[in-house]
Amino acid sequence: MNNLHIDSTQSTPSIFADAQTGIIEMHGDSYPENSYELFSPVMQWIDDYLAAGECKLVLDLHLLYLNTSSVKAMMDIFDMLEEAHRAKRAVEVNWYYDEQNERVAELAEEFKEDCSFPFMITSLAG
């Protein structure tokens, strides 16, 4: 099981998935022209990780702006986590936001709505 490392660009977040710890971190804005191209390796990695063992999967998100296709991609990823959670797999999402920008928290709440797995929305002092 390999790690996944995608550097950030002006329009895409940095993504790091650690196979040892089972933690995926995403930092930044996401408004790529092709969200599928950006997120499909992430979804593939999640699929592989879930299939490879029994360990917990954690998503640590530090995302500010998402365009529409990135919103869809995130929802698809949460669907994968939801499915894993229903199959008794330990999964968790931590959505961090700058306390200066409360509206990101409201958006994270929207994402959280249909998720039954642990989904924490945490403010970080600016």
Add this chain to the structure above:
Amino acid sequence: MRGEKQIEQRVEALLCDPAHQDNPLRPSLDELYAEFRGLLHQIDRVTRISDRYQHVSREEKLSLSERYQKQLRQLEKIARISDRYQSMMRDLNEALKEASTRDALTGIGNRRMLMERIKTESGRAERLNRPLTIALLDVDRFKSVNDAHGHEAGDKALVEIAHAIVTSVREYDLCGRWGGEEFMVIMPEINAEEAAIVVERVRHAVMALDIRAGDARLSLSASFGIAERREGENVSETINRADTALFDAKRAGRNCYRIAA
């Protein structure tokens, strides 16, 4: 159905009865009954198969409609979230625009805003052949305020002066901080002489400011250079003339205005 069962039983009983062993109708009845049983069996099978098909198709329909509903919900949610992101960006954009055209200290327009507006007003004055006058204001001996009472007192004075300008000009005049202790007032629709009346109002308002720094009262005044836009003149030419007039006012002893030639 009850009737059918009864006739089946009767036929079977007749076929089994040895008394009818030699009846000439018996072989034909036997054959007919066997055929009847076969057909019955076939109908049964066809019905079962058909039921199964119906069941599968119903399941398919249910799962399709379930998937459709799910997609629909997802789509609505995506639209909702996306809309909120967009409105967040729009508000951020507004805030940025506000920040880029406001002077952070005094809250009035900054040089960028003044340049934008003077260009617009200049174009309008040229097009409609209307007068337009600008005034540059420079606080007199402002450096000594900073030196004697500190930057905090100086900043406080600038905020108060900005307020004095805003409240002294006409409603449609535009003022902003040109830089340092310099301010600009853009006055559409009036010539230099009419603008001088507005400027005098501002000058008196600045003199009347009661600003304390510790125990001392700051004694403030300002000098003004007024320039009425000439036909065909570009923005920087008008500003330069106002600047020269301001210099003349300073040379003339400060706390006064001069109108550009």
